[in-house]
Amino acid sequence: MSPLSPWLRLTLLSTAKSDSIIEHHTVTCASSGDITVSLHNLHRHDITTPLIIFIPPFAHSGDEPGLRTPLPSCFQDYPVAAIHYRWPLGPPPEGDQWSIPLHWPTPLHDVNFGYSWIVDHLGSTSDPSIEPRHAYIYGSYLGAGLATALALTESRLPEPDQSIAIRGLIAHNGIYNWSMFLPDHPIHKLKDKPATRSKKAKGKAKAKLPNLLNILPPDNDAPSVPFEEEGVFAELKAMTPALFADPANLFDPFASACLFFHTPNLHVPDDFTTPLAAPVNAWTAAVDNLAKGTSTPGGSESSSSTEEPEPTANEILAKATARAKLLKPPRKGYLIFPPRKSPLRIPNCLFLYDTPHEYPEGRAHPVTSENNFRTQAVELMGLMMRSVDMYELVGQKMPGQEEDDEDDGFGRGGRGEEGGEEERERIIDRRVQSCQVEPPALEGEGEEGGRGLALDEKAEGVVAEWLRERIDEDFGGEFDEEEEE
Numbered sequence: 001m002s003p004l005s006p007w008l009r010l011t012l013l014s015t016a017k018s019d020s021i022i023e024h025h026t027v028t029c030a031s032s033g034d035i036t037v038s039l040h041n042l043h044r045h046d047i048t049t050p051l052i053i054f055i056p057p058f059a060h061s062g063d064e065p066g067l068r069t070p071l072p073s074c075f076q077d078y079p080v081a082a083i084h085y086r087w088p089l090g091p092p093p094e095g096d097q098w099s100i101p102l103h104w105p106t107p108l109h110d111v112n113f114g115y116s117w118i119v120d121h122l123g124s125t126s127d128p129s130i131e132p133r134h135a136y137i138y139g140s141y142l143g144a145g146l147a148t149a150l151a152l153t154e155s156r157l158p159e160p161d162q163s164i165a166i167r168g169l170i171a172h173n174g175i176y177n178w179s180m181f182l183p184d185h186p187i188h189k190l191k192d193k194p195a196t197r198s199k200k201a202k203g204k205a206k207a208k209l210p211n212l213l214n215i216l217p218p219d220n221d222a223p224s225v226p227f228e229e230e231g232v233f234a235e236l237k238a239m240t241p242a243l244f245a246d247p248a249n250l251f252d253p254f255a256s257a258c259l260f261f262h263t264p265n266l267h268v269p270d271d272f273t274t275p276l277a278a279p280v281n282a283w284t285a286a287v288d289n290l291a292k293g294t295s296t297p298g299g300s301e302s303s304s305s306t307e308e309p310e311p312t313a314n315e316i317l318a319k320a321t322a323r324a325k326l327l328k329p330p331r332k333g334y335l336i337f338p339p340r341k342s343p344l345r346i347p348n349c350l351f352l353y354d355t356p357h358e359y360p361e362g363r364a365h366p367v368t369s370e371n372n373f374r375t376q377a378v379e380l381m382g383l384m385m386r387s388v389d390m391y392e393l394v395g396q397k398m399p400g401q402e403e404d405d406e407d408d409g410f411g412r413g414g415r416g417e418e419g420g421e422e423e424r425e426r427i428i429d430r431r432v433q434s435c436q437v438e439p440p441a442l443e444g445e446g447e448e449g450g451r452g453l454a455l456d457e458k459a460e461g462v463v464a465e466w467l468r469e470r471i472d473e474d475f476g477g478e479f480d481e482e483e484e485e
Contacts, residue, residue, distance in 0.1 A: 025121075029113045032100050033086075037114050039122075040071060040080040047124055047133060050471055051164070054082040055111065055139035055147040057453050058089065072455050074464040075138070081122060083114030087142060090242045103245040108254050111146050115154070123163025132162035134474055136467060137169050140352075140453065141232065142243075144174025148380070149254040152337075155347035168470050170463055172352040172437075172455065173232070173373045176380040177258040178250040180371055181228075181237045183275040184266045184329070187371060229354075229372030231439070232453070241272045261383035265332035337387060345392065346384050349432045350466045351377040352459060354439035377434060384432045393424055435462045 023039040056069040071080055087107035092098050100106065124130040139147025151169035158165040180187050228234055244250055248268050253259040269276060338344035353373040437459040455463065 025117070027113055027117045029110055032106065032109065035086060035110045035114060036084045037117055038082040038084065040082065041076070042079050042122075045079045047122075048130060049079055050134040050136060050167070050474075051118075051122060052078045052080040053115070053118065053135055053137045053147075053150075054080050055137065055143035055150070056082060056084060057139075057141035057143050059085055059087040059107065059142070069453070072138075072460055072463065074455075074460040074467070078467075079122075081114075081118050083111050083118075085110035085114070085143075085146065087243065089239050101245070103243060104249045104255055105252065107142075107146060108149065108252075111150055115150060119163045125163040132158045132160075132165040134158075134167045134471070135164050136167055136470070138171075138463075139174065140172035141174065141236070144171040145176060145178075145255060145257065147171055148174060148176060148257045151347045151349075152257060152260060153254075153344065155345055156343040157345060159343070166347060167474055168348040168350070168467075170350045170352070170466070171377075172459075173354055174351075174376065175236060175256075176376050177256045178240065178244070179256055179259075179264055179266060180376070181240055181272070182247065182250065182266065182269060183273065184269060186265055186329070229370070233372055247272055258380050258383055260337045261335055261387060263330065263333045263335065266329045334386075336391060338391075340391075346388050346431060348430075348470055349381075349384065350463065351381055351432075351434045352437050352455070352463070353377045353434070355436050374436070381432050381434060385428050388428050388431055389424065393427065433466070435459065437462075 021041065021043060023042065025037045025039065026034050027037050028034045052075050054071060054075070058069070060069070071082070085107040086102045087104075087110075088098075088102050118135075122133070124133045137147045137151045139145070147169060148171055151166055155166040155169075156162075179185055228237055240250070244255070247270070250256060251259060251264050251268060267276065338346070353376070355374075438456050
């Protein structure tokens with residue numbers, strides 16, 4: 001595994017503290033090697049206690065056990081199962097080679113094998129009289145994307161034959177649309193455009209997603225400098241080729257959770273860094289030269305016999321046509337997720353994201369198109385809230401809604417009454433929540449060089465309170481009462 005950057009090594013080591021008793025179990029991943037599932041505090045709890053499934057921020061190297069990320073302190077009183085997936089941050093050392101490709105989708109398969117092991121060994125199937133064991137998934141950084149994919153595809157209402165029921169997701173500083181790092185993504189075309197919206201558009205957005213407007217960056221005409229957030233976010237972008245190997249992997253919904261909810265609005269490129277416009281311009285120039293009767297951009301013939309033969313006119317035209325088509329990106333189309341008649345449901349979610357680093361005094365804040373942990377979370381939150389509003393709550397009678405409320409034309413009856421609309425907004429806002437937290441201190445700042453990847457005390461308090469509230473709702477207050485006795 002390639003060496004960790006000073007930023008990541010410092011932040012992982014600075015959080016390596018834990019007083020919990022840990023059991024390590026090896027889980028075989030079919031013919032693709034094995035991973036480790038670590039169990040924390042299982043001896044303190046019975047099978048009825050909700051379980052925390054922890055997806056670490058980064059994969060660890062086998063020869064660096066000290067870099068196994070410890071649990072946030074807000075989980076120390078819960079039984080926790082940590083899935084240690086494999087996902088190197090760079091290519092293998094020179095002269096070495098992995099027997100199994102460890103780039104995407106290997107980490108996805110590792111998490112699925114780990115989750116299956118947890119279901120078989122920590123669930124409630126051994127006692128049919130007990131309801132499915134409730135579980136909450138937590139992940140940060142690379143682990144946040146993996147945790148989100150697991151939660152979206154495993155969260156459903158409890159059923160008698162279930163062993164574990166996923167009841168919530170907590171994600172910190174995740175990348176939920178990796179395709180936004182590609183140069184042809186539409187977000188990059190907004191760099192120098194003002195992020196202004198009409199009052200009518202703002203009103204519609206407020207009616208649909210009132211909570212989302214509270215966390216969107218302010219509208220102004222200032223350019224975004226820098227476009228991508230610095231620090232860990234920029235490092236993740238730089239690691240993208242090593243993490244995914246092929247640009248097509250960025251379009252996997254299990255990697256980019258936003259693509260569960262809409263089709264990608266760009267074509268799959270040939271590589272991670274070259275805009276499609278660059279090769280198109282080259283082929284267009286070649287076509288122009290042919291039309292003028294020249295074979296080179298300068299219009300002169302080369303007499304060297306060692307040069308490669310010139311492509312034929314048909315070859316140039318075919319390639320130019322194919323490339324030109326790519327200049328027109330596909331339109332984004334929304335998808336119904338979860339699918340109709342599916343037992344899946346959008347889980348209760350808490351998205352945590354760092355406050356973008358402050359800019360020098362006098363410089364305007366970045367525009368909406370800036371790409372950082374906040375905009376990544378905002379996009380996914382908006383899609384989840386839209387799904388709950390348009391599909392899950394369709395036809396449900398809200399408190400305060402009259403029986404004769406008329407349909408609004410979208411198959412959603414009863415949206416006109418103020419009481420019913422307020423209840424819908426309350427449900428949506430409670431299902432998908434967010435919290436902006438302080439970013440990690442840079443090296444040399446704060447105690448011991450800063451807290452790094454760990455949540456600060458305030459953020460851990462938010463997570464602990466959110467978790468208590470959700471567990472209290474699921475158990476009708478019984479869990480809290482038992483814990484206090």
